[in-house]
Amino acid sequence: MITILGPTASGKTQLAVHLAAKCSGEIISADSRQVYVGMDLGTGKDLKEYSLNGKNTPYHLIDIKQAGYEYNVFEFQQDFLKSYQQIESKGNTPIFCGGTGLYLSAVLNRYDLQEVPQNEKLREDLKEKPSEELVEMLKSMTSLHNQTDITERERLIRALEIQIYRKENPHNKIFPEIKNTCFGILFERNLLRERITQRLSQRLQDGMIEEVENLLSQGIKSEKLLFYGLEYKYVTLFLQKEISYEQMFTLLNTAIHQFAKRQMTWFRRMERQGLKINWIEGTLPLEGKLQQIMLHLKQDHNFKSL
RNA sequence: GGCGUCGUAGCUCAGUUGGUAGAGCAGAGGACUGAAAAUCCUUGUGUCACUGGUUCGAUUCCAGUCGAUGCCA
Numbered sequence: 001m002i003t004i005l006g007p008t009a010s011g012k013t014q015l016a017v018h019l020a021a022k023c024s025g026e027i028i029s030a031d032s033r034q035v036y037v038g039m040d041l042g043t044g045k046d047l048k049e050y051s052l053n054g055k056n057t058p059y060h061l062i063d064i065k066q067a068g069y070e071y072n073v074f075e076f077q078q079d080f081l082k083s084y085q086q087i088e089s090k091g092n093t094p095i096f097c098g099g100t101g102l103y104l105s106a107v108l109n110r111y112d113l114q115e116v117p118q119n120e121k122l123r124e125d126l127k128e129k130p131s132e133e134l135v136e137m138l139k140s141m142t143s144l145h146n147q148t149d150i151t152e153r154e155r156l157i158r159a160l161e162i163q164i165y166r167k168e169n170p171h172n173k174i175f176p177e178i179k180n181t182c183f184g185i186l187f188e189r190n191l192l193r194e195r196i197t198q199r200l201s202q203r204l205q206d207g208m209i210e211e212v213e214n215l216l217s218q219g220i221k222s223e224k225l226l227f228y229g230l231e232y233k234y235v236t237l238f239l240q241k242e243i244s245y246e247q248m249f250t251l252l253n254t255a256i257h258q259f260a261k262r263q264m265t266w267f268r269r270m271e272r273q274g275l276k277i278n279w280i281e282g283t284l285p286l287e288g289k290l291q292q293i294m295l296h297l298k299q300d301h302n303f304k305s306l
Numbered sequence: 307g308g309c310g311u312c313g314u315a316g317c318u319c320a321g322u323u324g325g326u327a328g329a330g331c332a333g334a335g336g337a338c339u340g341a342a343a344a345u346c347c348u349u350g351u352g353u354c355a356c357u358g359g360u361u362c363g364a365u366u367c368c369a370g371u372c373g374a375u376g377c378c379a
Contacts, residue, residue, distance in 0.1 A: 008343080031343090032341085032342060032343070032344090033343060043343080070340095070341045071341070072340045072341060072342090073340055073341095073342080074340045075340085076340095077339095077340095100342070100343080101338090101342075102338080102339075103342085105339080109339090112339075116340080142339095145338045146337085146338060146342090146344080146345040146346050151345085152341095155340090155341075158340070162340060189334095227343095228341085229343040229344060231343080232343080233343085254331090254332075255343085256343080257332095257333095258332095258333095261333095261334085261335095262342090262343090263343090265335080265336065265337085266342095269336085269337085269338090
């Protein structure tokens, strides 16, 4: 498998599609927001980009859930495997492409996740208990690393449900090891910020406000959109008249810059954990990037056929 | 032109009854295996506009200069 990762606005999709054309590739997206139907401009889901000279590059894990749904890493890991096996069986090259660090890691670091069914009785029992007690219970079973686990009762209970189930039902399925060569697109921070700002203006011109209005009019709860973050959060706040257009632009722009930074933090962490990322300078023209990748792959015994 | 107010970290500002200063935002680094575009943690030395004066000592008081702003003419 070939992995293409990078922060937002680094041009991953374009590179992946062109690469796919060279090696009968199919793209598996690693993007936690492009899975949703109707969330297009705000997620940078440009489906037109997948067709090159009239040829369509198959893509997976895009538009697979309705907006408003709460997709998660476990489902992603499962869905990834299905797509991966399907591509393998056709003899095509899987190209894993995206910027959601957690999803990339779930596959590349072979996270141990298992299906945990809902336990109505447990939920009923836990309903009575105060949140503090539930937090203590959870703490005794696993390390907490963020607030989203415990601020909402529903999620807190789900977290406990998972821990309890796993304790009682150890499984022996291991996520398969996938031979993988990883490339990352690298931009100097200031340049990336400029690209993000420019792209944001473009998205607004292209109708991003209307896209969010549309989602709201379809009955998708504003709380969901606020949680989806970035474009969906700030445009919703604007539509709710919580912030002005100017504020929306400034705050959103900054939020995307910060997001890109967090993505880079995650990628560096993946490297520290042992993943070899072959960084490609983002300012190189597309052809140069492809050349660099092909050269690297030819030296790689996994890709002799290229 | 006269009178007043202001000029402090990249930005918005606080403060020092005279002993060289601190918040928010931005920025930087990091954590993160079940909503991850989420969530959370760490991180603040800057000719306190400039030039003089008073003082043991001034960013703080005084005078002047420059800049901003308000009112009056």
